[in-house]
Amino acid sequence: MKAMISTAFTPANCVFASRALRDFADAFVAILLPVYLLSLGFSPLQVGIVATASLFGSALLTICVGLIGARLDLRALLLVAAVWMVATGVAMSSASDYLPLLAIAFVGTMNPSAGSVSVFVPLEHAVLARETPDRQRTSMFANYSLIGALASALGGLAAATPDLMTKLGLDQLTAIKLMFVLYAMLGLLGGLFYSRIPPRPPSRELDKPAPLGPSRAIVVKLAALFSLDAFAGGFAVQSLLALWLFERFELSLSQAGVFFFWTGILSAFSFPVAARLSKRIGLVNTMVFTHIPSSIALALAALAPSLTLALGFLLVRAALSQMDVPTRSSYVMAVVTDAERAAAASFTSVPRSLAAAASPALAGALFAASYRAWPFLICAALKIVYDLLLLRKFRHVKPPEEMR
Template sequence: GDADRTTMFARYSLVGALASAVGALAAAFPDAGAFVGLGQLTAIKLMFVLYAIVGVAGAVLYFRIPTRLPNREATEAATALGPSRAIVLKLAALFSLDAFAGGFVVQSLLALWLFERFNLSLSEAGVFFFWTGVLSAFSFPVAAWLSRRIGLINTMVFTHIPSSIALMLAAFAPTLPLVLILLTIRAALSQMDVPTRSSYVMAVVTEAERAAAASFTSVPRSLAAAASPALAGALFAASYRAWPLLICGTLKIVYDLLLLLQFRHHKPPEER
């Protein structure tokens, strides 16, 4: 139902984010491997094997999910994009810009930046990304609560912009503690648009178009996010290490302002 839709997405995102945080903590294993006689390189190779095993386990779990057949009316009505095509195209374009921006500061590149600039160790980075992951996870239910008070679009925009500013400030911060504080602020705010974004897409299309809308807004995001890490890597290699953070923050702010201008008056049912 409309009243519970955002909360459902928030719970779904919470579980995934907590698992991701535990994975970040596990990334400290290569440093800890020295205590059991493993060299760091050997431990890192074992992490690749573990990653593959977890991926296979995930595939097995997906196959075991029971099929939930929709009712006959919904099955017959399911369709590709129709009356909502225009709004979905706009959302897909904006979400692609956001994903392209985020690709400049994927977690691995952010860790590399911390390694190179402040000599952060692998175990220290793992612990830091664990706690920022936990913080991001618990921001999801906060986002659901906030959206009931100020709306989905306002929640997406007015939590995203401060997180982008914190990221850009981190690019110039002179000390590691200050950088970590700014990145922690970013982690607390930057993911609050995840459940609200999914909920908004489902709210502004007809029920028959939901599967098509979810696909059409997700696939371009993935393609856009795949392009920018290569550009960020080139900037790192050219010693322009602060530029990926600045580009990411700037593009995300542009995305937020465009989203607000385009959709602030297009309310989901529960806000009308």
């Protein structure tokens, strides 16, 4: 029995379980956040500013992780992050004025993108990378992303819960506040899984003044490119996409929840496909040649004259746009040394978070000016530029498994 429990609570399985809980929570929060803010009387521009504050705050937290992650136990840092998620949910359920909400978004763990922009991600990447051989690394990250995406799809369905609560006599604002309480409870449960990861203090060789060493140049180049991708993605974070669907086509919460469930399902099953495809054409090629068609689909959705066409193109985008997630994570972990992995994961995430933080406010301004399609067109164009630059700069930089 003890052996079975030990096998079930491997570090990788604990990370998978915590990722599932967190992505489930992030997904319903990303959809409910604009509804909550609009119900409180705030404008689309103010919604965009809250999303910007959340992403910018995540960037600062991730910078801290990058600076200290190479010198502290990853398990301890994950537990602190889980406690912070609990505090964020409790605070959001209690606040209704704009400035406190803005402050909570900035200092908390709330994720308006319902994706991989989170202080948890670089820590989990480092734990998974140290537990996985090179040949299994991409598959491990594909499974990690698959579990997160499936949980996110279910979280999209859960966003319809306030509609169900209103039928039982609760008002919508109270129902949404209860969902933030659920967010806090899921953070607590995730922390229990993190607590099962064995503590592993860093070795003495990591006690260096700089957390990055021989791989500094390649990490800087990747970080610059990832920042462009993230800046583009910030124009189409899930909260803003939900806002567009609410305002452009008057979708209800229930309809939006079902739609985001299916986008999550499509994204989820694209991850194992990405892992298999990368074995045939390589990690960089997989990132680029799946990303470009997804950007084209986003642009077509923005210009679609009907709800059916818009949702169709967005579903195509969902099936392709996230295939670079496990491959990108695997690639970063592959081209740096083991001692640099926690720092590399953080320092490639930081510019993503910082760059993504700038664009939601710009998108909100465009929404407020009734240029609702422009954020998605800008997103698509910039992402295609990123893909072409990534292919040019890194097509010859191979991970170990591709050099055999």
